[in-house]
Structure formats: structure tokens, C-alpha cells
Amino acid sequence: MPTITPNLNRAILDLRQGKPVAIPTETVYGLAAMIDQESAIKAVFTMKNRPLNHPLIVHVAQDTDLTEWVEELPAYAQKLIDHFWPGPLTLVLRSKPNAINPLISGGQTTVAMRCPNHPIAQKLLLALKTPLVAPSANPFGKISPATAEHVKRSFPESDLTILDGGRCEVGIESTIIDATDPDGYQILRHGLIDEHALSAVIAAGPLKKENTTRVPGRLESHYQPQKTLYYFDDYESLSNFCQKRAGDVFAIASTKPLSVDSQYFRPLATQAETAAFDLYFQLREADESHVICIAIELPPNESAWQGVRERILKAGLPYSINPKP
Ligand code: TXA
Ligand code: MG
Numbered sequence: 001m002p003t004i005t006p007n008l009n010r011a012i013l014d015l016r017q018g019k020p021v022a023i024p025t026e027t028v029y030g031l032a033a034m035i036d037q038e039s040a041i042k043a044v045f046t047m048k049n050r051p052l053n054h055p056l057i058v059h060v061a062q063d064t065d066l067t068e069w070v071e072e073l074p075a076y077a078q079k080l081i082d083h084f085w086p087g088p089l090t091l092v093l094r095s096k097p098n099a100i101n102p103l104i105s106g107g108q109t110t111v112a113m114r115c116p117n118h119p120i121a122q123k124l125l126l127a128l129k130t131p132l133v134a135p136s137a138n139p140f141g142k143i144s145p146a147t148a149e150h151v152k153r154s155f156p157e158s159d160l161t162i163l164d165g166g167r168c169e170v171g172i173e174s175t176i177i178d179a180t181d182p183d184g185y186q187i188l189r190h191g192l193i194d195e196h197a198l199s200a201v202i203a204a205g206p207l208k209k210e211n212t213t214r215v216p217g218r219l220e221s222h223y224q225p226q227k228t229l230y231y232f233d234d235y236e237s238l239s240n241f242c243q244k245r246a247g248d249v250f251a252i253a254s255t256k257p258l259s260v261d262s263q264y265f266r267p268l269a270t271q272a273e274t275a276a277f278d279l280y281f282q283l284r285e286a287d288e289s290h291v292i293c294i295a296i297e298l299p300p301n302e303s304a305w306q307g308v309r310e311r312i313l314k315a316g317l318p319y320s321i322n323p324k325p
Contacts, residue, residue, distance in 0.1 A: 001156070001157075001159070002022075002151070002152045002155055002156070002158060002159070002160040002161070002162050003160070003161055003162065004148045004149070004152060004162045004164050005161060005162070005163065005164060006163070006164050007163075008120070008123060008124060008127065008163065010161055011023065011124060011161055011163045012124065012127055012128060014161045015032065015033070015034050015037075015040070015124075015128060015132070016034070016128075018033075018034075018037045018039055018040045019040060019043070019161070020032060020033050020040055020043050020044045020047060020160065021033075021160070021161045021162075021163060022137045022145075022148070022151045022155075022160060022161070022162040022163065023120070023121055023124060023132070023134065023163050023165070024118050024120050024121060024148070024163060024164070024165025024166065024168065025059070025116035025117075025118045025121050025134075025165075025168065026087070026088060026116060026117045026118045026121075026168060026169045026170050027088045027116070027168055027170045027171070027172065027173050027174050027191070027192075028136045028137070028144035028145055028146055028168050028170075028171070028172070028173055028280070029136070029137040029144070029145040029146070029147075029148065029150070029151050029162075029165075029168065030059070030132075030134030030135065030136060030137055031044050031047060031048060031134060031135055031136070031137040031151075032044075032059070032132040032133065032134040033132065033133055033134070034128065034130055034131075034132060034133075035058060035101075035104070035130055035131045035132065035133055036101075036130065038101060038103065041056070041101065041103050041104065041133060042103065044056070044133070044134075044135065045103075047155060047158060047160075048135060048138070048139055048140050049139055049140045050135065050140040051140070052103070052106070053106045053107070054106060054135075054140075055104060055105050055106035055108060055111075055112060056103075056104050056112070056133040056134065056135050057090055057112040057113070057114050057133065057134060057135070057174075057176075058100075058104065058111055058112065058113050058114070058131045058132075058133055059114055059115070059116055059121065059125065059131055059132045059133070059134050060113060060114070060115050060125065060131045061115070061122060061125035061126045061131075062085065062086050062115055062122060064115070064125075064131070066093075066113060067096075068096070068099065069095060069096060069099045069100060069111060069113070069131075070093040070094060070095055070096060070099075070111060070113065071093070071094040071095070071096055073093065073179070074179060074181070074182045075182075076179070076184065076185065076202040076204070077091055077093065077179040077185070079201055079202050080177075080179070080185075080198065080201060080202060081115075083201045084193060084201070085115040085117075086115040086116060086117035086122065087115070087117045087193070088114075088116075088117065088170050088173075088174040088175060088191055088192050088193055089114070089174060089175050089177070089191075089193050089198075090112050090113065090114040090174045090175065090176040090177070090189075091112070091113050091114075091176075091177055091179040092110050092111070092112045092176060092177065092178045092179060092180060092188065093110060093111060093112075093113055093179055093180060094109060094110055094180050095108075095109055095110055095111040097109075099111075104133050110180055112176060114174055118165055118168075118169075119165075120163060120165040121165070124163070136173060137151045137154065137155075137162075138150075138151075138154050139154055139155075141221065141222055141223075141224055142154070142223070142224055142225075143223055143224065143225055143280050143283055143284060143287075143315070144172070144173060144223065144280055145280075146167055146168045146171050146280050146281055147166070147167050147168070148162045148163075148164040148165070150280075150284065169277070170191075170192050170276060170277065171276045171277040171278065171279060171280060171281070172191060172192065172276045172279060172280070172307050172308065172311055173189065173191060174189075174191050174193075175187065175189065175190060175191030175192065175193040175194070175198075175307070176188040176189040176191070177198065178211060181207060183207060184204055184205075184206065184207040185198065185202075185206055185207065186206050186207050186211045187206055187306075188211070189310070190306035190307040190309075190310045191307045192272075192273065192276055192307055194303045194304050194306060194307070195303050195306070196303050196304070221314050221315070222311075222314040222315065223280075223311045223314055223315040224314075224315050225283045225284070225286060225287045225294060225315065226287045227250075227286060227287055227291070227292065227293050227294050228292075228293045228294070228316075228317065229283070229293070229294045229295075229296060229312075229315050229316035229317065230293060230294070230295050230296070230316055230317055230318070230319040231295075231296050231297075231298050231312050231313065231316040231317070231318060231319065232295060232296070232297055232298060232319055233298055233318075234297075235253060235254055235255065235297055237319065238251065238253055238257065238295050238296075238297050238319075239253075239257040239258075239259075241295055241319060242257040242259045242260050242295060243257065243258075243259040245292075245293070246259045246260075247261075247291075248291055248292040248293060249264065249291055249292070249293055249294070249295050250264045250265075250266075250285075250286035250289055250291045250293070250294045250295070251264065251265050251266075251294075251295050251296075252265075252266045252267075252268050252282050252283075252286070252294070252295070252296040252297065253265075253267070253268050253295070253296070253297040254267070254268050254270070254297055255267075263289070264286075264289060264291055266278070266282040266285065266286075268296070268297050268299065272299065272304040272305045272307070272308055275299060275305075275308050276307055276308050279308060279311060279312075280311075283315070294316075295319075296312055296316065298312060298313075299312075
């Protein structure tokens with residue numbers, strides 16, 4: 001059985017002995033291994049049932065000198081790091097030849113770097129004096145964990161140490177940008193730090209050209225609850241659906257549909273930041289409830305909402321192509 005603990009020394013010991021440890025970050029919990037512990041990294045892939053060609057993010061302590069792992073940073077990337085780190089922004093950068101284990105990079109010549117803004121993650125990284133690789137601490141394709149208890153439920157059989165850092169403040173995974181092109185960045189995965197925030201810091205928007213960077217995690221469905229999740233472009237069609245399927249549906253929407261019992265309803269926040277904080281929590285509550293499916297209202301197609309929208313679009317199905325569920 002997994003052990004939830006606040007004991008940093010236990011986590012340090014496990015990691016040094018080559019065991020994966022679940023760690024808190026400000027976005028979601030990660031399943032961490034030391035960057036130089038190949039067997040622990042392999043164990044992370046096995047535990048998650050994650051295909052080996054899905055690269056991992058390298059997590060570093062604040063003020064780490066990146067030159068050991070990456071080639072010269074584009075000037076705008078350094079500006080973004082200075083502004084947003086520690087924080088929920090991951091940069092894909094050109095790696096130094098032979099500096100990164102191909103297990104981490106998926107055999108590519110790039111590496112994703114992130115400096116998490118969680119005091120416990122920072123303490124751990126400082127104590128270890130070496131970076132940690134960490135995917136989200138959930139089985140491949142499923143919902144990411146926002147609490148230590150979520151991690152425990154995802155890996156009930158394993159002898160895993162879960163370092164407790166409370167509920168994650170952000171609630172969805174970090175924004176990932178491709179920063180390999182000296183001319184500018186492109187967003188590979190949306191998150192709380194949106195295009196406006198990035199562009200404001202470097203006084204330039206994302207590159208408009210086609211992105212050729214391979215991001216395996218981006219291609220397929222992801223973040224999936226156990227129950228079927230339908231998303232709706234407008235509140236009215238969601239409400240009609242709930243009425244037709246009265247008693248079967250857990251609704252996450254701007255207003256409670258009349259036909260839905262309040263125990264099967266969660267509000268979709270009006271602020272993107274709050275909705276991100278709530279999203280995985282609400283989907284887990286829906287999974288644990290006695291209904292057949294989940295209906296969620298899509299938030300507006302605006303910059304600040306892209307992180308939440310992207311999760312919903314990958315986790316769910318548009319109701320319109322499934323008129324008779
Ligand atoms: O907030 C987060 O980023 C969390 C916490 C634990 O830090 N981590 C996380 O990791 O979401 P994971 O493994 O679930 O998602 C990492 C994503 C994957 O889609 C992967 O394909 C992409 O990052 N990625 C990693 N390295 C890459 C690279 N070199 N090039 C392109 N994409 C990369
Ligand atoms: Mg993940």
C-alpha cells in the first residue's frame with residue numbers, strides 16, 4: 001500500500017535508493033525519479049503504463065544553472081524563465097549532446113525543463129542537488145492528481161511514498177512551450193500561463209508557422225475520467241440533455257439544470273483560474289458518484305480559458321456526434 005507522509009527525509013532516502021516518489025507541485029502531483037537513476041525512471045514508465053516514447057519533464061530547483069543540460073537559450077526564453085520561474089511554465093529547449101538520457105527525451109534532441117513553485121518540491125530539489133524527472137502521478141491517459149489521496153487511489157497496490165504537500169494550487173498541468181526556435185515560441189500544451197501573459201513579457205506573440213515538434217502526449221485523448229464525459233458548446237443543449245437523461249447525469253455547468261439533483265451538480269467557475277483549480281477535483285467527484293455519465297459546459301474560446309478547454313476537449317466527446325448515448 002502507498003504511504004502518504006510529510007517526511008521529506010523519507011522521500012530523499014527513497015529517491016536516492018532508486019525508487020520513484022510522488023511529489024507535490026503547484027500544478028498536479030508528479031511521479032518523480034532522480035535524473036541519473038535509470039532504473040527508477042524505467043519504474044516510473046512501468047507504474048504509469050506510459051509508452052516509452054513519451055518524454056518526461058525535468059524539474060529543477062530555483063536558480064539552477066541550466067547549461068549542464070541545455071544548449072544556449074534563446075534570449076526570449078531567458079526572459080520567460082526570469083519572469084515565470086518558479087512557476088507553471090515548461091520550456092522545451094535544445095539539449096546538450098549526450099547530456100540527457102534518451103529515456104527522458106524520448107530519443108529527441110530536446111528536453112522539457114520546469115521549475116515548480118511549490119515549497120516542498122523546491123526543498124526536495126535543493127536537498128537532492130540534482131533535478132528530478134516527473135510525469136503527472138496518474139496512470140497513462142487518466143486524470144492527474146491534485147491531492148496526495150488522489151495519487152494513493154491511482155496506485156493502490158504499490159509500495160509508493162507520497163510526499164504530502166496539500167492540494168495543488170493550480171490544478172491543471174503546466175503550460176508547455178516550444179522554445180527551440182530563436183525567432184520565437186509556440187504553445188504545445190495550454191495551461192494557466194496563457195498566450196497573453198507570455199507575449200506581454202517578451203513583447204511578441206507566438207510564431208505563426210506550423211509546429212514540427214513532436215509532442216506525443218498531445219496527439220491522443222487524455223485526462224480521462226472513468227465515466228463517459230460529454231461536452232456541450234452551449235448551456236441550453238446541456239440542459240436538454242440532462243432533462244432527457246434525468247437521474248443519469250452529473251453536470252458541471254454555469255447554472256444548475258433544473259432536472260439535476262444538487263448532489264450531482266458542480267458549478268463551472270466564471271474565472272478560468274478557479275475553474276482550473278476545480279476541474280480534476282470535480283471530475284473525480286463525478287466518477288465516484290452513482291450516475292452513468294458526466295456533462296460539462298465548454299467555457300468560452302478565449303485565451304485565458306485555453307488550458308481548461310484543452311483538458312475538456314481531450315477528456316470528453318462532443319455530444320453532437322453522439323446523439324444517442
Ligand atoms: O505540470 C506539469 O507539467 C506536471 C507536473 C508533475 O510537473 N507534469 C506533467 O508531466 O504534466 P506529463 O508527463 O504528464 O506531461 C508532460 C508532457 C507530455 O505531453 C510530453 O509529451 C511533453 O510534456 N514533453 C516532455 N518532453 C518533451 C520534449 N522534449 N518535447 C516535446 N514535448 C515534451
Ligand atoms: Mg500527464
